[in-house]
Amino acid sequence: MKRLSIFILSIIMVATAVSAESFLKDVKQFLKPWRVDVHLGYEIGGTAPLGMPASIRKLNKFSLTPNLLLGLDAHRQLSGRWGIMTGIHFENKGMSIDATVKNYNMEITRGGQTLGGRFTGRVTTDVTAWMFTLPVQATFDVSDKVQLKLGPYVSYLTNRNFSGYAYDGYLRVGDPTGEKVELGNQAGERGDYDFSSHVRRCQWGIALGADWHITKRFGAFADLNWGLSGLHKSDFKTVEQTLYPIYGAIGLSYRLR
Amino acid sequence: MKKSIALFALAIPLVFTSCFKDEPLNTECDIEQVILHSTAADKVFFNPSDTIQEVLFTDSVVSVNVRSGAPLETVTPEFKLTPGATLKCIEGDIALGKATYMVTSEDGNWNRRYVVSLIPTAVTVNDTLAFDLEHFELDPTYHKFYIWHNLLADGSLGNDWATGNGGFKLSMSTAQPDDYPTVPIVGMDGYAVKLTTRDTGPFGVMVNKRIASGNMFLGSFDVANALKDAMKATRFGIPFDKKPTKLTGYYKYKRGATYQDINGKPVSGKTDNGDIYAVFYRNHDAAGNPVTLYGDDVKTNPNIVAMASVTPIQVTDEWTYFDVVFNYSKELDPAVLESRGYSLTIVFSSSIDGAIFQGAVGSELCVDKVRLICTREE
Numbered sequence: 001m002k003r004l005s006i007f008i009l010s011i012i013m014v015a016t017a018v019s020a021e022s023f024l025k026d027v028k029q030f031l032k033p034w035r036v037d038v039h040l041g042y043e044i045g046g047t048a049p050l051g052m053p054a055s056i057r058k059l060n061k062f063s064l065t066p067n068l069l070l071g072l073d074a075h076r077q078l079s080g081r082w083g084i085m086t087g088i089h090f091e092n093k094g095m096s097i098d099a100t101v102k103n104y105n106m107e108i109t110r111g112g113q114t115l116g117g118r119f120t121g122r123v124t125t126d127v128t129a130w131m132f133t134l135p136v137q138a139t140f141d142v143s144d145k146v147q148l149k150l151g152p153y154v155s156y157l158t159n160r161n162f163s164g165y166a167y168d169g170y171l172r173v174g175d176p177t178g179e180k181v182e183l184g185n186q187a188g189e190r191g192d193y194d195f196s197s198h199v200r201r202c203q204w205g206i207a208l209g210a211d212w213h214i215t216k217r218f219g220a221f222a223d224l225n226w227g228l229s230g231l232h233k234s235d236f237k238t239v240e241q242t243l244y245p246i247y248g249a250i251g252l253s254y255r256l257r
Numbered sequence: 258m259k260k261s262i263a264l265f266a267l268a269i270p271l272v273f274t275s276c277f278k279d280e281p282l283n284t285e286c287d288i289e290q291v292i293l294h295s296t297a298a299d300k301v302f303f304n305p306s307d308t309i310q311e312v313l314f315t316d317s318v319v320s321v322n323v324r325s326g327a328p329l330e331t332v333t334p335e336f337k338l339t340p341g342a343t344l345k346c347i348e349g350d351i352a353l354g355k356a357t358y359m360v361t362s363e364d365g366n367w368n369r370r371y372v373v374s375l376i377p378t379a380v381t382v383n384d385t386l387a388f389d390l391e392h393f394e395l396d397p398t399y400h401k402f403y404i405w406h407n408l409l410a411d412g413s414l415g416n417d418w419a420t421g422n423g424g425f426k427l428s429m430s431t432a433q434p435d436d437y438p439t440v441p442i443v444g445m446d447g448y449a450v451k452l453t454t455r456d457t458g459p460f461g462v463m464v465n466k467r468i469a470s471g472n473m474f475l476g477s478f479d480v481a482n483a484l485k486d487a488m489k490a491t492r493f494g495i496p497f498d499k500k501p502t503k504l505t506g507y508y509k510y511k512r513g514a515t516y517q518d519i520n521g522k523p524v525s526g527k528t529d530n531g532d533i534y535a536v537f538y539r540n541h542d543a544a545g546n547p548v549t550l551y552g553d554d555v556k557t558n559p560n561i562v563a564m565a566s567v568t569p570i571q572v573t574d575e576w577t578y579f580d581v582v583f584n585y586s587k588e589l590d591p592a593v594l595e596s597r598g599y600s601l602t603i604v605f606s607s608s609i610d611g612a613i614f615q616g617a618v619g620s621e622l623c624v625d626k627v628r629l630i631c632t633r634e635e
Contacts, residue, residue, distance in 0.1 A: 054278040103284050111459035114430045118284065170481070173427070176284035176367050180314035181427060182485040188465035189485045 039071035041251020046095050047127050047231050049241035058100040065094035069249050083139040093245045094128040107238045108193050118176050121169010130159035135207050147211045155203045163194040198236040203229045219253040282364035283341040288312045288371050290337035301327040303597040306547045313479050317371050322378040329354050381499045388627040390450045393441050402437045417475050417495045424483035425469045428460035438471035445576055449625035452607040456618045467521045470611025474604040488552035494600030499631035501583050504535045504565045506627035507576040513617025529617035531570040532609040537563040540600040552612040562587040
């Protein structure tokens, strides 16, 4: 019995070695036409409604957040000037804004209790969305050095935050004829909210951009990532407008092969 | 390429700033202030400051006490409305003492109805005023919590009793009327009031106001300040024209198990206490400006002329009689008294430190058959 199993095991090992060798060869053959670049960039943009609602009156502050992008992309020339690019990116599409609103629909929910209505005053919102993104893009060489790219992407969020507070204003509870409740700007006087758990894990959109290969190894890039899926799950109605992540990225690239 | 990157970077902030729409029209439709002009103001009003009536955002009834036999036909009202709103008299005439107004928001989509009354006020005749706490109903707007009315000398119902129930509603939207801090119960005969110190739940934690003591007082409760400046939410006192000498009534008291500080931390060795007291104060300063006592100065304001306090409140599950006298620290001015220049508040609270959000959840004070005994000024 023991001898038999050793025999079978030897056959499997030999077979594996042979197939692994041919598999590696296949992979090498497949990878040969692909060029691989590392991208390191910074994203700036916002998670915003398409067309600002009239209830948002003014943007008081827009703070930069650590919106880093680290990507590994593979590109293959297909025919003529056309090619295909794909890869994996790890990135944050975050923002921190402070806006003045008028008669803005809002709701705070905590432990099953709800306080909502129309708020006039200031709202601070912090968004953090670290995600893995898989783009698939068609590329077009404008010249030897410049390449345009366009295509869809899908993202999976590993870390999500959508929170903030309403302050220095007042809430009309329920509707504009409801009780007026003044909100101050100190903790305990303002209305904190946290809708992080309502943020979608999976997002998708369209990316458009350009790569500029300055030297053989180094290059620069600029992308515009236009989210087509709303930030929040569709059953979430508290934030009346659907918010779309629209971020531009600029950065440097380094060719690995 | 460099140029296009630069353009691109420029375009991003533009996406956010270029698309602000025109300011929407206002949706609010409140009377914030009623200013009563009269060519014979001294014959109509008790005090010049009575001509300016601040209206709470929760109020839709504005009652102004005027001298009996006042020439009301001399009165013309002026209204301060929320910006853009318009007002129309839809019923009655203020020159006849009562009018109903409809206020419509600037955008035309919202309206509120207000009743403004000028109530000729006779001198208080009875030496003993009874507060039996028999008249209550669910708040007319939401039907969520109880409000109380006092019985006036002519048999009509006044709105002089206030509670913090409207503030509790902000924190506990799902609470049933009987879950509120101030509720009616069956009393000695008829009804009594039960005040319970309640936990304000997750919202209370958010705004660091973790408990709501049950309270009831003569005055008004301004929900607008309930979060930002809670001490200013309780506005104590109603004008009163007799000299109060004694406060009597019946109570029951039960302490909640654990006294907690403002951060919700138990304080070992400390027990909760109920509070029953009355304050009589001059309602104008030397310059003639109106004075109101709030949560932070109801026992300390220099305008106070007399106080009566039930101390200590005993823990008891039997109706217990109390009978306390007003201690006067200042002489009363009969002319000021006649022109309703003094105000009175009577306050019941299930937690003595409830105003600063300290006390024991579950503390319970029941009150019934309150009497205010006054002397006739010679």
